[in-house]
Amino acid sequence: PTRLIPLLLGLALGGVLFGGENTSKLPRLVFDETQHNFGEVYRGEKVSHKFILKNEGEGTLEVQGVRPSCGCTAAAPSKNNLAPGEQGDIEVTFQSDVFVGKVTKTIVVDTNDPETPHYTLTIEADVKEEVTANPRRLFLEQVRQGQSLKTEIEIKAVTDLDLEVTKINSSSPVLELEKRQRGNTHIIEVSIKKDAPLGRFGGDILVFTNSKRQPVLTIPFFGEIISDISIFPPTISYGTISKGSEAMRQVLITIYQEGVKLTRLEAMPEFLNLREATETGGRFHRLEVIITKDAPAGRLEGSLKIYSTSKAQPIINVPVYAVVK
Secondary structure, three states: OOOHHHHHHHHHHHHHHOOOOOOOOOOOEEEOOOEEEEEEEEOOOEEEEEEEEEEOOOOOEEEEEEEEOOOOEEEEEOOOEEOOOOEEEEEEEEEOOOOOEEEEEEEEEEEOOOOOOEEEEEEEEEEEOOEEEEOOOEEEEEEEOOOOOEEEEEEEEOOOOOOOEEEEEEOOOOEEEEEEEEOOEEEEEEEEOOOOOOEEEEEEEEEEEOOOOOOEEEEEEEEEEEOOEEEEOOOEEEEEEOOOOOEEEEEEEEEOOOOOOEEEEEEEOOOEEEEEEEEEOOOEEEEEEEEOOOOOOEEEEEEEEEEEOOOOOOEEEEEEEEEEO
């Protein structure tokens, strides 16, 4: 019997090497469809579709990942492993609240199928609105501190909905909001508070309605309160830097009031250096603020002081922060 062992082993190897059955069995991913069009979807609605997949190979199919192209789309497999002949699905959910018009999104399915390890699915939708805002975004640009500025947003129903605006609010304390009605159009009056602080501001105006499809409209807004001089950024932060290395940040100084000039720039402590990068006609100054290599380890708190001939802003203080390790 011991003499038969090498013979049997040789026969087994021969079967593999010379046309015997291959023991390596591979999966094969097949989808019933790779595209789905949701058709018309009202903004704010959430819609879902299941893509059916099947393993038509001889090995186990592993769904290793599902990657939507944006955060508006969620996708999840019903099973992560499919035996030969088994089927499952990828459920794809599309949230339409930030879109208007025709939208196309993709989902990449990662598997262990050697022929198509990254399979792409596509969804489409034509997003309609029941309630519209005009404008959709509010660019308030630059407003002089203390000036009163007012603008309007029109809210309308596109369908036969008897629209009601139940509540409005702003994510920024800079704005004041009031609502009134002009026929079938709801008007949101937007004004900037006179005591609003200097600097850039932004956020969202939320308009709550009786629409079941669009109960909330989000209107982004942006602007800047200025005086004679504007500084950006208003605070200089370096984060964490290595001891013995140099770090640089830029500051843009813009002069709005004619006749105002910069008289002096001062940085403290002593290991902060200043270098003016560009100047155009005396109105725009781009300043480089440099932490030198001899800055000691620890938390650094300093300041950039900007002196000018402005009566409203004779001295502007810009805080400086860093951690040196």
